[in-house]
Amino acid sequence: MKKTTVLLVVLLLSVSGLLIAQGKQEAPAASQAKxxxxxxxxxxxxxxxxxxxxxxxxxxxxxxxxxxxxxxxxxxxxxxxxxxxxxxxxxxxxxxxxxxxxxxxxxxxxxxxxxxxxxxxxxxxxxxxxxASIVCLTNGDSKYASATGITDLAGGSATSQLGTIWYDTCLPQIPNAKILPAQESAPAMLVALNSKRVDFICTDMPTAKAAIIAYPSMKILDFAGSKDDFQVSExxxxxxxxxxxxxxxxxxxxxxxxxxxxxxxxxxxxxxxxxxxxxxx
Missing domain, CATH: 3.40.190.10 (Periplasmic binding protein-like II)
Known part of the structure; x- marks a missing residue:
């Protein structure tokens, strides 16, 4: 009987030790998730x-x-x-x-x-x-609100976000555009337009759609499909x-x-x- 009891104790200790060891091995796995x-x-x-x-x-x-x-x-x-x-x-x-x-x-x-x-x-x-297609945004009461192509924006003041194709590639295509310094962020360029520091800004369609929710008085100028649109690569x-x-x-x-x-x-x-x-x- 004593031998049986000893064997059971040894067996239980071994199983407990194994479970503890497994627990220690498995614990880091969760923290090491990718x-x-x-x-x-x-x-x-x-x-x-x-x-x-x-x-x-x-x-x-x-x-x-x-x-x-x-x-x-x-x-x-x-x-x-x-x-x-x-x-x-x-x-x-x-x-x-x-x-x-x-x-x-x-x-x-x-x-x-x-x-x-x-x-x-x-x-x-x-x-x-x-x-994302390229568009412009202007204020609804702007003289550029009826523009049907980039030629109609000639001579206007504009800006866009720093380091984007909107600023580096698209705005220079507008004849005689008065391009102001680029803005640090998309919200900053929208503030510039809303405060009428510029006549229009260049951006993409999703940003423009989001903007007119925040600024209902703004108008999207989409020249897609016309011969007087911005020339950009795929x-x-x-x-x-x-x-x-x-x-x-x-x-x-x-x-x-x-x-x-x-x-x-x-x-x-x-x-x-x-x-x-x-x-x-």
Whole structure:
């Protein structure tokens, strides 16, 4: 009997030791889950913006009490979920986005970036996750409100966001345009227009649609389909996700997901983002 008791005690201790050991081995697994660090401005509605709650599925911004949401966050959440990552949103200013990818501070940028040749020299891009047409915005009472082409904007004062094709490529195509210094952000260029410091600004259609919700007196000037439209290449209106050239595996994985989505899917997600942006409520 004593031998049996001793054997049982030994057996129980062995099992307990095994379970404890397994617990110690499994505990780090949760903390070591893969994290996808995604950078964006968190201030470029409807692509991305900052809000104070997690309403509509907003994601916490790293090292902040605020949350991020918008089309880019919706896309980031989808990518992270499908690829098995935990998602971390990193808020950076526009000029810091590409350097952050290059340095490895973040894994990718999802921030409404055009896939330009200049950027492709520094980072890799996925296939497009949105296709954005170029438009102008003006105030409804402006003499340019009836413009039907860029020629009708001749001589007007204008600005746009720093480091974008809107400012670098499109505005110079307007005859004799008085191009003022570029603005640091999309909200800043909208303020410049609303305060009538400029006659019009150049942007893309999603940004313009979001803007007229916040500023109902503004008017979208869409010259698409006319012979007097901005001349831009496909790469300049294709919006992509930038990834480090040292991480082709991530680019490939994201492309595999994007291949399952259609233009209608992109447009539907964008309309959803526009409908819940803070200033549309």
């Amino acid at each position: 994290v996808l660090r995604v950078a964006m401005e968190c201030g470029y509605a409807p692509y991305n913006w900052t809000q104070t709650t997690n309403a509509n599925g907003a994601v916490p911004i790293a090292n902040s009490k605020d949350f991020a949401y918008g089309y880019d966050v919706m896309m980031a959440k989808l990518i992270a979920e499908r690829l098995g990552y935990a998602l971390e949103i990193v808020k950076l200013d526009w000029d810091s986005l590409v350097p952050a990818v290059q340095s490895g501070t973040v894994d990718c940028v999802i921030a409404g970036q055009s896939i330009t040749s200049e950027r492709k020299q520094m980072v890799d891009f996925t296939s497009p996750y949105y296709y 790469e300049e209106i294709n919006i992509g996700i930038s990834v480090s050239k040292k991480n082709p595996e991530l680019t490939k994985a994201i492309n595999s997901l994007l291949d399952t989505l259609t233009v209608d899917d992109f447009n539907s997600m964008m309309e959803s983002a526009i409908s819940v942006q803070p200033l549309s409520n």
